[in-house]
Structures are given as structure tokens and as C-alpha cells.
């Protein structure tokens with residue numbers, strides 16, 4: 001499908017939206033009688049994770065919060081990592097704890113996440129926070145799904161009755177975004193690698209969320225004309241210049257933008273919302289913890 005230069009969709013600018021959100025957070029932090037603190041734990045040397053963690057620390061400080069970075073070697077043991085999480089749980093200066101994923105293969109991420117106090121779980125990944133989300137109770141919501149829903153709410157204030165298809169069923173994105181869309185009264189279908197005739201299912205979507213980690217898997221002819229497309233994928237692939245890479249999403253952008261009504265680009269769409277929502281969650285956690 002050659003659709004170069006026929007972009008119809010309006011672009012949802014996550015970079016600008018997240019900058020605005022961070023400015024609002026900074027203004028609120030400035031008025032607090034205490035300083036919210038975020039601890040980020042990085043284990044090992046994954047290059048992308050190092051960049052994300054550095055950006056988290058920088059943006060944390062920029063909004064006036066305290067940043068506590070814990071960089072541990074790749075060979076860190078499960079016991080040492082759990083001991084650090086328990087120390088952070090007990091530290092009154094720390095209101096939010098995030099363990100950067102993925103962890104090295106020898107570590108059990110589920111056990112590490114379970115050790116985080118649900119009140120400081122600013123990634124929203126503990127079973128307690130996942131349960132609160134499923135039950136519609138107040139809790140901490142995973143950052144990327146929260147970012148997606150904030151972008152959607154801004155453009156589609158009433159999502160009642162819309163068909164939403166979520167492609168991908170991860171705990172980090174697919175499952176929580178499905179819950180959030182359900183709370184917005186969407187009719188939600190979750191698709192995954194075993195779904196039959198995925199293109200046909202996607203064509204039923206008024207809102208299509210792609211969170212599969214497969215570069216440009218969702219093609220233009222999978223999209224219903226005028227639909228809203230939220231691309232959560234961040235895939236590094238070889239670029240036009242030899243030896244250089246570029247970022248692409250899970251959606252074939254040019255094709256999709258020729259059919260969709262609204263679309264998030266990669267980069268500059270959902271990605272920047274992740275860190276802004278981490279800061280929002282840290283502020284939420286701090287207010288609840290300090291309000292006790």
C-alpha cells in the first residue's frame with residue numbers, strides 16, 4: 001500500500017501534552033510543604049534502560065522532586081535487590097519506587113514487584129494496584145496506559161459505546177489500558193498472538209491501541225476510516241543510512257495516517273507520556289502518604 005504524502009489524520013502530540021503535564025506537576029509540587037521523592041532502581045547495562053532512567057532522574061528534578069537513583073551491577077542477586085526494595089519501602093523520603101524493566105534474566109521480576117509497597121508502587125504493577133484498577137477503586141495506574149488515556153480523554157471526551165481493540169496483553173500496557181477503556185464505557189476487545197483474523201478485528205475499532213512490540217505490524221488497511229490510533233510500540237530498527245537506527249511503532253505510520261482520524265506518532269506520541277505520568281503518580285503517592 002503506497003500512501004506516502006497522503007496523511008489525513010490529525011497528530012496527537014504527546015511531547016507537547018507531556019510538557020504541559022509536567023509544568024502542572026511542577027506548579028503543584030512548588031506549593032507542597034514537603035518534597036516528593038522518587039527512587040528508580042536500574043539493574044545491569046541495558047542501553048535503552050540506562051537512557052530511560054537518566055531521563056526519569058532529570059525530569060524528576062526538573063519538577064522539583066527528589067530523585068534517588070540506585071544503579072546495581074548486572075550480577076546483583078535476588079536477595080540484594082529485594083533488600084534494597086525493602087529499605088526503600090521504609091524510607092520516609094521515598095514516596096515512589098520504580099524498578100526499571102526488563103531485569104536481567106536471572107532475576108525474578110514478579111517477586112521484586114511484589115515486594116514494593118503498593119502505596120509507593122508508582123508503576124502500578126503490584127497485584128494490589130492491578131486489583132484496584134480492575135475493581136474500579138482508587139490506586140496507582142501503570143504509567144504508559146495512564147498516558148494513553150489522558151491523550152484519548154483530551155481528544156475524545158466521551159468514549160461511551162466506542163469499540164476499542166487493544167492489541168497486546170502485557171501487564172505493563174495491554175491489560176491496564178483495557179481496564180481504563182472499560183471505565184470510559186468503551187466496548188473493549190483484547191487481541192493477541194492467537195487472535196483469529198486480527199486485521200478484520202482491528203477494522204471494527206473506533207479506538208485501536210497497538211502494544212505488541214512488533215515493528216509496523218498494524219497496516220493501513222487494518223484501520224477503520226476515521227479511527228483513533230494509539231501506537232505504544234517503541235522499536236529500534238535499521239535506518240536509511242547504513243549503521244544508523246531509527247524508532248518505529250507497532251503501526252505502519254504513513255499507511256495508517258492516510259486512513260485514521262487521529263494518530264500518535266513514534267517518537268513523540270505515547271513515549272513521552274510515560275515519564276510525565278510517572279511523575280504524576282509520584283505526586284499522587286506522596287499526597288496520600290503525607291496526608292495520613
Ligand SMILES: Nc1nc2c(c(=O)[nH]1)N[C@@H](CN(C=O)c1ccc(C(=O)N[C@@H](CCC(=O)O)C(=O)O)cc1)CN2
Nearest residue numbers: 052099100101102123143144267268269271272274275
Ligand atoms: N518499570 C518500568 N519499566 C519500563 C517501562 C515502565 O513504564 N516501567 N516502560 C518502558 C520504557 N520507558 C520507561 O521506562 C519509556 C519508554 C519510552 C519513553 C520515551 O520517551 N520515548 C520516546 C523516544 C525515546 C527514544 O528516543 O528512545 C518517544 O516515544 O518519543 C520513555 C520511557 C519499558 N520499561
